[in-house]
Amino acid sequence: MLITVSLLLVTTAMSVVMLLVLTSLADSKVAGLREWGQANGIAVIALLLVAARGVVPDFVSIEVANALLLFTASLMYAGFRRYLGLPVPWKLLAAGGLTALAGVALFHYVHDSLALRVVAMSAFHAATCFGIHRSLPKEADGRLRYPNAFTRTAALLLGIGHLLRGSFYALDAYDPGALIDPFVANLIFFAIGTLALPALSLGAVMLVNARVLTDTAHAADHDH
Numbered sequence: 338m339l340i341t342v343s344l345l346l347v348t349t350a351m352s353v354v355m356l357l358v359l360t361s362l363a364d365s366k367v368a369g370l371r372e373w374g375q376a377n378g379i380a381v382i383a384l385l386l387v388a389a390r391g392v393v394p395d396f397v398s399i400e401v402a403n404a405l406l407l408f409t410a411s412l413m414y415a416g417f418r419r420y421l422g423l424p425v426p427w428k429l430l431a432a433g434g435l436t437a438l439a440g441v442a443l444f445h446y447v448h449d450s451l452a453l454r455v456v457a458m459s460a461f462h463a464a465t466c467f468g469i470h471r472s473l474p475k476e477a478d479g480r481l482r483y484p485n486a487f488t489r490t491a492a493l494l495l496g497i498g499h500l501l502r503g504s505f506y507a508l509d510a511y512d513p514g515a516l517i518d519p520f521v522a523n524l525i526f527f528a529i530g531t532l533a534l535p536a537l538s539l540g541a542v543m544l545v546n547a548r549v550l551t552d553t554a555h556a557a558d559h560d561h
Contacts, residue, residue: 488541
């Protein structure tokens, strides 16, 4: 318990740092910055609520916290779509988020199962990570090449991680005795869930920085 709370607090601190960095880039007017900043700000609240489990009412630490985390994932995805000049499928995100939240509520009040709540959340987070991976171009030029490759790869790996996480907890719910050394596995998959946002935010910061440097170099080399 102490390890997971510590990890939550570390991730919260990382989200605060990313929020400050993204805020410092606001003057660049790069599309997507607002959504990424909002995602990290909301994540700080959500992670603190999760860490306060047992101190605040369960409804707050489970339903409210998970609703905020689902909104956070949606905002990160929307930020990358806006950065790329692509439309944001808000209706699809809302439908997926509400379905996942309904699963969380179902496996809290009707059939109390932490494992199945994790499955519901992991499915949505995996979908948004894969969506980010597919949205980013396979190739990018100049300064954008490395940030694009880093973010695209991170989104793919995180999507796979969430998919494995959901599969692991689905098996745990079906047959808890079938798992080997569940403490280590739980810790690994918990880390995947909590560190996804900082990793994607780092990619976003790298992309914004590369875009700003590219635009500045273009402006310096051309006579307006």
